Amino acid sequence: MQDRYLRTGIFLAPFHALGENPTLAIERDMELVEHLDRLNYHEAWVGEHHSGGFEIIACPEMFIAAAAERTRHIRLGTGVTSLPYHNPFTLAGRMMQLDYMTRGRAMFGVGPGSLVYDAVKMGLRPEEQRRKLDEALEVVMELMQGRMVTRRTDWFDLNEARLQLPSYSQPMMEMAVAANRSPVGALAAGRHGIGMLSIGGTSDEALKAHANNWSLYEESARKHGRTPDRRSWRIVTFAHVAETAEQARADVKFGLENFRRYFAEVATFPIVPPEVTGDPAEFLVSTGLACIGTPDDCSRHFERLWKGSNGGFGGALLLAHNWADWPQTQKSYELMARYVHPHFQRQSNALRVASYDNAKAKHETAGAESAQAVMTEIEKYERAKAKA
Numbered sequence: 001m002q003d004r005y006l007r008t009g010i011f012l013a014p015f016h017a018l019g020e021n022p023t024l025a026i027e028r029d030m031e032l033v034e035h036l037d038r039l040n041y042h043e044a045w046v047g048e049h050h051s052g053g054f055e056i057i058a059c060p061e062m063f064i065a066a067a068a069e070r071t072r073h074i075r076l077g078t079g080v081t082s083l084p085y086h087n088p089f090t091l092a093g094r095m096m097q098l099d100y101m102t103r104g105r106a107m108f109g110v111g112p113g114s115l116v117y118d119a120v121k122m123g124l125r126p127e128e129q130r131r132k133l134d135e136a137l138e139v140v141m142e143l144m145q146g147r148m149v150t151r152r153t154d155w156f157d158l159n160e161a162r163l164q165l166p167s168y169s170q171p172m173m174e175m176a177v178a179a180n181r182s183p184v185g186a187l188a189a190g191r192h193g194i195g196m197l198s199i200g201g202t203s204d205e206a207l208k209a210h211a212n213n214w215s216l217y218e219e220s221a222r223k224h225g226r227t228p229d230r231r232s233w234r235i236v237t238f239a240h241v242a243e244t245a246e247q248a249r250a251d252v253k254f255g256l257e258n259f260r261r262y263f264a265e266v267a268t269f270p271i272v273p274p275e276v277t278g279d280p281a282e283f284l285v286s287t288g289l290a291c292i293g294t295p296d297d298c299s300r301h302f303e304r305l306w307k308g309s310n311g312g313f314g315g316a317l318l319l320a321h322n323w324a325d326w327p328q329t330q331k332s333y334e335l336m337a338r339y340v341h342p343h344f345q346r347q348s349n350a351l352r353v354a355s356y357d358n359a360k361a362k363h364e365t366a367g368a369e370s371a372q373a374v375m376t377e378i379e380k381y382e383r384a385k386a387k388a
Contacts, residue, residue, distance in 0.1 A: 006302070006344040007315035008337075009043030010036065011079050011199070011236045013055040015322050017258040022056055028326060029057070030067060035330055037071040039337040043234075044199070045109055045317065046080025051117040054262045061094050068102040077107030079197065080178045083140070084113055084124055084132035089161045091136075092143040099168040107143070109197060110137060111178035111185065116268060128185045137177070141192050144172050176234070179213050181206075186213035190220030195232035197317070201271075202237045203287045207308030210235060214309070231314035235305055238290035239318050240332050241340075245293040249281055251324040251332070252292055256280055259321055295339035302344055316344070 012032070016025040033044045046063050049055035057063050060078040067076055081091065088351055096107040112129040119126055135153050142149045148162040167173055173299075176195030189196040196217055198210040218228040242248040260280050263271040271289065272280045284290035291301035302316055324332065330372030342348040 003346060004306070004312060004344060005346050006306075006313075006341075007234075008040040008341055008344075009041050009045065009074075009234075009315060009317050010319045010320045011045050011047070011197075012057070012320045013047045013049065013261065014057060014320055015054055016056055017255065017322075020051055025056065027103075029063070029320075030070065032066045032320065032329070032333075033074065033076070034070050036333060037074040039334060040341075041074060041337065043075045043077060043107070043317065045077040045107070047079050048081050048085075049115050049118065050085075051121055052115055052262075052266050054266065055115070061098055064098060064106055065101055068105060075105045075107055075174075076102060077109045077174075077176070080109040080111035082118065082129075083110050083136035084129050084155075085118070085122060086136070087156050088136040088139040089143065089149075089156075089158055091139050093163055095173065096144065096163050096165050096167065099167065099173045104169040105175075106172050106173065108175045109178065109195075110140070110175070114178075114268060117266075130182075130358070134188055135182065137188055137192065139254075141175075141194075144175070172260050172385075176232070179210075179217075181230075182207050183213060183216050186216040187220045190217035190226065190228065191224050192237055193221055193224070193226035195234065195314075198233065198235045198313075200236075200269075201289050202235065202305060203309070204288055204308070207288075207305070211308065211310045214311075214313075229314075230309075233309075233313040234315035234317050235313055236317045236319055237301070237305060237308065238284065238321060239298050239301060239336065240290075240292050240321075240329075241295050241298050241321055241335050242328065243294070243331065243335075245297065248292045248294070251328040252281055254324045254325045254328070255321070259323060263387065285300070286292030295335050298336055298340045299343050302340065306344075 010163050012029060014029050032183070036044060046057055046060035047055060048058065048060050050058050060081060064076040095106070095108050112133040116126055119129060130146045132155065139149050139151055139158065143161065144167060146163065146166050148160055149158050150160055151158050174195065176197050177189035178197045178199055179189065180200040186196060196214070198213065198295060202207055214233055221228040240248055240252055242251055260272045264274055272283055276283050281292050285292050288304065291298045305316065322329065
């Protein structure tokens with residue numbers, strides 16, 4: 001436990017209520033990434049969505065390019081780019097350009113596309129999206145490593161395709177595949193030896209599914225000559241914290257109902273099932289889907305994720321949900337950075353505590369000796385002054 005180091009970050013869909021000014025909403029997303037950069041969060045993954053009206057970033061690469069100019073340290077990933085929506089050659093070229101423009105801070109997250117309405121509008125059948133993910137990912141991996149690809153499928157045709165630029169990041173840009181309950185993402189990530197982003201909740205049942213997917217990842221990786229590394233595994237969860245649990249519950253009344261309604265009426269899977277008639281915040285906390293409480297509550301929530309992973313993982317990503325208004329949202333991320341993260345980053349205050357305790361133990365003896373030495377010098381000075 002002393003050696004574990006969880007990277008921290010967000011998974012930014014984003015989610016914005018329909019009545020909100022879209023220009024200001026996107027600007028607020030940018031301000032959030034700037035805020036996290038100052039607080040030493042490690043990563044922000046930005047989604048791609050084209051319909052539904054709630055998740056309004058359609059081009060994560062464009063957002064990342066702008067965010068890179070307004071931040072200094074935080075790494076910025078597509079979370080995720082839906083591979084069936086794009087020609088793999090042109091997409092790989094855009095991401096390689098982003099690798100250069102961010103000086104290696106960009107990451108390339110991919111998936112099959114989770115919002116079914118996007119696929120329908122593009123004439124894609126949902127049952128084909130996983131196959132197209134695999135086909136495109138095979139090509140993208142080759143291209144991102146500087147190789148030439150000739151490949152023809154029923155939806156793209158590449159003839160001696162090779163990118164104009166070599167990878168800025170060495171040995172190549174960091175990549176990851178989104179994995180929900182199905183094994184598709186885990187198997188693909190393991191086959192290529194890239195990262196895995198576990199989405200789909202953190203209830204006890206979901207954690208078991210995530211841990212099982214990691215086992216599938218390891219099997220797939222070893223089968224293809226890869227070495228699995230748990231540090232490349234990230235788990236997405238929900239959290240909002242305040243100084244007191246009562247304040248945290250009051251904060252999320254601002255936006256939780258809009259969020260619940262969107263997932264019940266539009267998104268593929270409801271976060272809060274329609275049969276739940278009580279307080280949605282209570283349901284989210286009691287099922288382990290979210291932490292809505294104090295920093296101590298959040299630390300316990302992260303510990304639960306760690307134990308549920310059956311061996312540890314590399315990063316905890318918070319789904320940026322906009323349950324609270326902006327000042328309370330900023331405060332929540334700050335409280336987590338100040339009081340939660342140190343416990344999961346090699347106990348970064350441990351040496352400070354040891355140093356304090358060491359000094360405290362010596363206070364009676366060394367402190368008294370120091371005080372006596374000062375008094376001796378004062379008395380010595382007074383005697384010399386009187387003699388003069």
